[in-house]
Amino acid sequence: MKKSLLLILTALFLVLAGCGQSATTTSNNAADATDKTATTENTDSKELTTLKVASLPAPMDAILLLVKPLLVEDGINLEIVEMSDNIQPNDALANKEVDANFFQHVPYAEAYNEAKGANIVPVQPVYNALYAGYSKKYKSVDELPDNAIIAIPNDPPNIAHSLLLLEQNDMIELKKGVGIKATLQDITSNPKNYQFKEVDLLTLNRMMDDADLVTMYPAYAKPLGLSAKKDALIVEKDMQAFAITLMAREDNKDDPAIQKLAERMRGPEVKKFLEEEYTDTYPAF
Structure with a gap:
């Protein structure tokens, strides 16, 4: 009788131990799943590359605002840094405070380079403005x-x-x-x-x-x-040399994020915007 009771108690103990291990395993698996989800979310947020672009008021900043949500689809957070004069954007770019700028034509950038010993280069001509x-x-x-x-x-x-x-x-x-x-x-x-x-x-x-x-x-x-x-x-009659152009530095002009910005700025959305909203301009791409 005592022997039978001992066997029953032993079996009961093993069952309870098994349930406890199963519960612990389930709990650990749930925690692992939560950690993986959190890690994935963090990874997704980190995939957005911030690109800082200096600009002046419309239509320059308006074009950047237009492509900003499009760039999110490309994993890029466009940060527009609006400046108050036509010297600051080049100073900021040359000093690596921003990644690119959008406000000037090539002759203006070349004159700045010559005066300051900088190496600002054109990436994408965007529009011609009727002077x-x-x-x-x-x-x-x-x-x-x-x-x-x-x-x-x-x-x-x-x-x-x-x-x-x-x-x-x-x-x-x-x-x-x-x-x-x-x-x-x-x-x-x-x-x-x-x-x-x-x-x-x-x-x-x-x-x-x-x-x-x-x-x-x-x-x-x-x-x-x-x-x-x-x-x-x-x-003015056609003067392509003075097209307003996206600029970067020689050392970062081929950066994928800048090239993606250039692609968006020559896209159909920008073309339509210039033709409908700024009739004194026309696309340079």
Whole structure:
């Protein structure tokens, strides 16, 4: 009798021990599954590569905002760093504070490189902005008087851009071959003796009351309600050299994230945006 009781107790103990081990195993498996899920989630969040791009106000930042959600699909978190002048974006890029910038054309970047010993390079031309001359006082170029004051940007590449604009519209003549390197000293003919006032690019639109003609990009004319196609006295003819371009450094221009940004910026969404929202621009891709 005692022997039978002992056998029953022993069997019961083994069953309980087995249940306990099974419960422990299940609990451990559940914990492992939870850990794996957490690890996967962490991995997913870490897969987003942050790309910092310096820019100026619309349409530059507007284009970046347009492609920002598209880049999430590519595993990229686009951080847009909007700056207040046209020097900071290149300084930030050269000093590796940002990965790229989007606000300038190639001649402007080349002038910066030459002045600062930097190595900023083009990655993707995005759009051409119709450079034009506006006046609050006159309705046509023919009305401009002798000695009229023409306000132009004060940086060398955009001085050249302005002079080429005037030459294309038969207002001045330049020394042959100077092209995008033109300076005021290269003017060979100025029949009406136009006077040039050099002003910071970002403040040109404030000169509308003081100057007889102001040369501006659409980004600075649009806040004044002005359109190159409707309101300008003169408009540039095709000058691809001045296309607004995504820039990086020589050491990171081939980075996959930057190349993916370039791909998105030449995509159909950007093309449609430029054609519908910024009619004084046209795609450069």
